[in-house]
Amino acid sequence: MNSKRNINPPDGGIVLAGLAAQTSRGRVRPNNQDFFHAERSPVEREVSHGHVLIVADGMGGHAAGEVASRLAVEVFLEKYLRAKVTPDDDPVPVLRAALYEANRLILLRGEEDDQLRGMGTTCSAVVIRGGRLWIAHVGDSRVYRFRSGRLEQLTQDHNLAATLLAEGKIDGAEAATHRGRHILTRALGVRTSVEPDITASPLEIQPADRILLCTDGLNRGASDEQLGDLLAEEDVAAVVERMVDVANQAGGPDNITAVLAAFGVAGE
Numbered sequence: 001m002n003s004k005r006n007i008n009p010p011d012g013g014i015v016l017a018g019l020a021a022q023t024s025r026g027r028v029r030p031n032n033q034d035f036f037h038a039e040r041s042p043v044e045r046e047v048s049h050g051h052v053l054i055v056a057d058g059m060g061g062h063a064a065g066e067v068a069s070r071l072a073v074e075v076f077l078e079k080y081l082r083a084k085v086t087p088d089d090d091p092v093p094v095l096r097a098a099l100y101e102a103n104r105l106i107l108l109r110g111e112e113d114d115q116l117r118g119m120g121t122t123c124s125a126v127v128i129r130g131g132r133l134w135i136a137h138v139g140d141s142r143v144y145r146f147r148s149g150r151l152e153q154l155t156q157d158h159n160l161a162a163t164l165l166a167e168g169k170i171d172g173a174e175a176a177t178h179r180g181r182h183i184l185t186r187a188l189g190v191r192t193s194v195e196p197d198i199t200a201s202p203l204e205i206q207p208a209d210r211i212l213l214c215t216d217g218l219n220r221g222a223s224d225e226q227l228g229d230l231l232a233e234e235d236v237a238a239v240v241e242r243m244v245d246v247a248n249q250a251g252g253p254d255n256i257t258a259v260l261a262a263f264g265v266a267g268e
Helices: 043-048 064-082 092-112 160-166 172-177 224-231 236-249
Strands: 014-024 034-039 051-059 123-129 132-138 142-147 150-153 210-214 256-265
Touching: 014 034, 014 051, 014 236, 034 064, 034 256, 051 064, 051 210, 051 256, 064 092, 064 123, 092 123, 092 132, 123 142, 123 210, 142 224, 150 224, 160 172, 210 224, 224 236, 236 256
Parallel strands: none
Antiparallel strands: 014 256, 034 051, 051 123, 123 132, 142 150, 142 210, 210 256
């Protein structure tokens, strides 16, 4: 007798209740070198691969950064979504392979085109499946969790300021304004090898959790307190719009991208 897996979450299960995203060139940059993916997966793919959300912040002259960030998102998605993953499989090896492939192809593209040489990008991706969360991360874009009124950064910045802070050479206040914030220690497309941060064990999602992915144009333009106040509001589309507005009102010196996922309970 054939059996079929129930693809609908049971009442009481965690579901993606809301999803919104917005990006802005900011007020200083001539173009927007951020790129993102914020789409719900079809039900069948949600069960196996989950929902995939990504932000990438490109770097490089002219349009090179824009090319790098787009490549990162597109290659990552293709590599991950084409992999054979069952609902019971650990997605970590595939996530790692997807970032490795994105790194390889960005580097190759830069070597083939002098106008793109030296380009690179950050990449922060999350996979949401079965009420659990996995993170794959390179660079200084960020993933936050907002839970019970508290904002928590789930990723570690891969830049010089964060390294100096971890080594105890500067304090938190100094790190917030240190020029090393602009010097990445890890990025895709810069070296032949890259070591991403990937959650070894998935994080359990709780009802009413919110997960925010953003490029550094947002967290440099809006304080944790401002982000927390906005995340407490109900309408996710309005929240991301207001976040971007706040960062632009603070000067908008960089591109700004925010992707926000809100969770609830099936059946409610």
